[in-house]
Amino acid sequence: MILTDVFTRAIKKSVFKLRPDGSNNNAFPSGHTSITFASGAVVYEEFKNFSSLLAYSGYGFATLTGGLRMANNKHWVSDVLVGASLGILVTKLVYHFDYLFKWNPFIKAKDMSLVPRYSNGNVGLYFSKKF
Template sequence: MRKLLFIFALMISMPKVSAQDKTITTSGDILQMAIPAAALASTFIWKDDTTKPTWQFVKAYGSSLVMQQALKHIVQKPRPDGSDNFSFPSGHTTSAFSGAAFIQRRYGWKYGVPSYLLASFVGYSRIQAKKHDGWDVLAGATIGIGTAYLFTKPYQKKAVDVSLQRINGGFMMLFYYTF
């Protein structure tokens, strides 16, 4: 977790690259939806009927967006660029981190680290576009991660299943390997 916070701090403190501002902003706009879309798609690819992963995603993502929108209207913090919408917390960052945390919580750090790096880039893109400051992005990330952890159960794929069956007055031990 410390490594993740360090990477996040690096992303939001990177110097501004003015020639690429529009590209960075557009990339952040795309990723804020692509990350949760990948998380949702994963629930259909790796089926697990016992934990209902699609419903877990809907609860995690939906509650993060409701909480984020409620806070925007309660706090009513103006954006750094002076535009009309409210700033706190960052909706793009909430969306990206909700998807990234779902992926990490569900499938482990192997997929979580790249997801969190992409979500951190989304946060950086919002700061460089002057739509948010660090506190807005940090709050959005916290909401996204918190709701994902609240509603998401890890995927438990059984590698080996052992069972006993009675056959002709004796027993047979069966091993099933799932890959």
């Protein structure tokens, strides 16, 4: 969700597209749509092996969100389509590279551990070894 939001905001700050209602020039891409489609993609990835109805339900709610953004005259079709694509793409990439986040060089070593630490702006690592 954080990555989707970062990419959406970066594109919004570089592309100045006027909303259909003329309220501001932050229409492209739709932030609501990108976040809801990212959520829908997460629901799909988590439940695709258990229940197809539940897995696809997130996309249904995300589609409704995009449609309502257009119905409320806040976005053009292109804003919603790019927002949806961005949300799905970022989520698929995160799931594709998930193995990198789970990488642990000490997984087989039951007597060693490495723990990251952050406190008051300081970053460090704790390393422990049982003898």
